[in-house]
Amino acid sequence: MTPVVRFDAFTKAFGETVAVKDLSFEVAAGRVVGLVGPNGAGKSTSLRGLLGLVRPTSGSATVFGGPYSALTDPARRVGVSMDGVGINPAHSGRRHLTVYARAIGLPDSRVDEVLELTGVADAANRRLRGWSTGMRQRLGLATALLGDPDLLVLDEPTNGLDPEGVRWLRTFLRDQAAAGRTVLLSSHMLAELENTVDDIAIINRGVLFVGELSSLVSDGARLEERFFDLLTKPALAGVGASGEGSNAQTDPQ
Numbered sequence: 113m114t115p116v117v118r119f120d121a122f123t124k125a126f127g128e129t130v131a132v133k134d135l136s137f138e139v140a141a142g143r144v145v146g147l148v149g150p151n152g153a154g155k156s157t158s159l160r161g162l163l164g165l166v167r168p169t170s171g172s173a174t175v176f177g178g179p180y181s182a183l184t185d186p187a188r189r190v191g192v193s194m195d196g197v198g199i200n201p202a203h204s205g206r207r208h209l210t211v212y213a214r215a216i217g218l219p220d221s222r223v224d225e226v227l228e229l230t231g232v233a234d235a236a237n238r239r240l241r242g243w244s245t246g247m248r249q250r251l252g253l254a255t256a257l258l259g260d261p262d263l264l265v266l267d268e269p270t271n272g273l274d275p276e277g278v279r280w281l282r283t284f285l286r287d288q289a290a291a292g293r294t295v296l297l298s299s300h301m302l303a304e305l306e307n308t309v310d311d312i313a314i315i316n317r318g319v320l321f322v323g324e325l326s327s328l329v330s331d332g333a334r335l336e337e338r339f340f341d342l343l344t345k346p347a348l349a350g351v352g353a354s355g356e357g358s359n360a361q362t363d364p365q
């Protein structure tokens with residue numbers, strides 16, 4: 113079966129800076145997958161590459177078997193929440209979402225649905241300048257959900273969420289997967305990821321581990337411990353950049 117997401121030797125350099133080197137992994141349908149790495153590891157660049165926002169120096173990143181730009185109805189296939197998407201602080205949450213909904217041909221009733229789904233319906237008519245970081249994070253998720261997409265790509269979705277928000281997001285993402293949707297998220301919150309994801313890709317420009325979370329923490333070790341082991345002793349990784357010959361989730365063919 114065609115994976116929902118495929119990075120194939122994806123490499124991106126900005127001048128002398130190699131942001132991502134030889135990243136290969138796949139995301140199968142219905143999985144929640146975490147992309148993890150320290151600051152500057154290349155997480156955002158990888159996600160941006162997947163969405164056609166940066167062009168790879170070599171290799172490729174595809175969604176549903178092709179480049180993002182080839183999707184005929186991208187808003188209904190891929191929902192994206194990422195920093196840098198502009199909001200107008202003078203607009204209400206409802207207005208912000210309505211602009212996006214109309215742009216992709218959705219009825220205004222869908223705005224009410226995503227406001228409810230993300231728990232910000234009560235604040236819908238307040239100007240965004242008064243919204244907290246956590247509420248804005250939920251607004252980003254609401255925007256991503258508008259088209260009821262098959263895949264969610266979320267860059268640091270827990271940033272700014274309070275503990276209740278983090279717990280809510282975990283349940284929400286698991287419910288999305290249970291409904292057959294696929295989630296690819298980047299995060300720094302290792303303890304939280306441990307409770308949320310099925311598979312994990314740990315990167316630090318290159319790949320340190322790709323595979324099922326359970327295979328990384330199977331011996332009772334915590335993800336945090338394994339993460340720092342991999343960062344400080346990459347020889348322990350036991351996973352090639354391609355993920356082959358390992359417990360990585362590689363192409364079944």
Ligand SMILES: Nc1ncnc2c1ncn2[C@@H]1O[C@H](COP(=O)(O)OP(=O)(O)OP(=O)(O)O)[C@@H](O)[C@H]1O
Nearest residue numbers: 126129130131149150151152153154155156157158
């Ligand atoms: N447009 C750009 N031009 C030049 N360098 C860039 C650009 N975007 C990213 N980089 C560099 O690429 C590297 C990876 O950055 P990236 O933002 O992908 O990392 P990250 O893992 O998302 O980091 P963080 O956790 O801090 O968000 C960094 O050294 C960054 O400075």
